[in-house]
Amino acid sequence: MSTLRLQKRALRRTLLATLGALAPAALAEQSGAVAAHLFATAAWTRARAVGVFVGAAGEVATDAVVRRGLAEGKHIYIPHFTLAPADAAAPAQKSFAPDMRMLRLHDVAAFEALKENAFGIREFAAAGAEMLEARDADPPMDLVLVPGVAFDHACCRLGHGKGYYDRYLSSLAAHHASRSMPAPLLVGLALAPQLLRPGEAVPTDAHDLPLDAVVHPAGVVPRADGRAV
16 A cells, blocks of 8 residues: 555544544534635635535534525535446446436425435435436536545645545536636535644645635635635
């Protein structure tokens, strides 16, 4: 195993242990502070279509973000991982698709009906997801809120190691470029333990895309050479 992978694994293990010990009240308080700072940004105010992760254990709870976005009339898209039933039954198929999709969430009732998958992440049922994808193809998102295990002050991100967001964000940028559209702003949402101290860096390689900003309970960290949020 390479030195970089070992460094990522060690940081991931340390932070996941810290996040696992975070009290529910602290998680709720920090998530509320993150949401308040996000809502105060121009990026949120301007956005018409937003990709929002549905927070799992050890991540910022995004329920308030989803509900606020829907109330403001924004198009809200959430991740979908699970294979459709027909694919899941095929020989040699894994339990989850190799790539993540973003599907439109039309209303609060649909949000409240989401079910947890094996990752503990709430998402659409597989059959309904296929219908939604056909109806809402190529979402023109202008803001994507990104989860992670760790973030640094250069707005680099350490994920869970599956590569879902790295692949998705790369393909989304290519899709926008092919249509001469500006790439969406990428903003990480971090709990206090997830933002490393100034001077500390997330181990990265050429495949790890930097974000434009990280929102945390105490404010917003913009990337020095990133786009304004």
